[in-house]
Amino acid sequence: MDLPPSEARSRIMRAVKSQDTAPEMIVRRMAHAMGKRYRLHRHDLPGKPDLIFPLLRKIIFVHGCFWHGHDCKRGARQPKTNAAYWIKKISRNKERDAQTQEILRSLGWDVLIIWECQTKDQDALKNMLMFFLT
Template sequence: MDKLTSEHRSWLMRQVKAKNTKPEIAVRRLIYAAGFRYRLHVTHLPGKPDIVFLGRRKVIFVHGCFWHGHDGCRYGRLPKEREDFWREKIKNNQARDLRNIIDLETTAWKVLVVWQCELKDCESLLEKLNEFIKKK
């Protein structure tokens, strides 16, 4: 049984934005503090990646664990009400994400996905970001 009414759950889900989310901003701050400069939401690339390094041909997607179905993550659990709807929605999001990654990689772009839950360990995430950005 869901603890929220369907009206409140609907309102809550409508508050989630596609750009400039808290996890995305946190990742951008880490990258900027490390001395890297980037572009945001480049519209001509598949999926409009959150962070783009044009000269390096690298992109970063910052995924919310719930919206993108992070397996095994406590933030990725589905609501108890309308489970079929949410399961289908998340499955479609994952399929779209995979298509975008494949499209980018076939045009010689390197792709990194950062999950919302990875922000719990900023030191480890910063190492991962540095390695991805600096690697040839």
């Protein structure tokens, strides 16, 4: 039985995870393999960062390109349905991300944003992590 389009869309959107995503798992495995130990999703920090390196005072967010409005091909896609809602939502996400980063930096944390599309190139990602975590 086929679902009406709005119910099908709702079902798809409910399945989108905010934690433990495939790109986040790639970054976590790579950091761990480099011998770096971290904490996950601390609720006492603004934005609940994906990876927290407390001794280094460094934080990594792994952002989905579409959800956080990256300028890559995937992030620049325009929704076909309910476009006004999605444009506004992604704009709010970008504003919230900027505020979160500003607050974290004012608290003495270094912040790195890794975009979903950047997890595809393993060598470049490893270099980025090594540079940031030293």
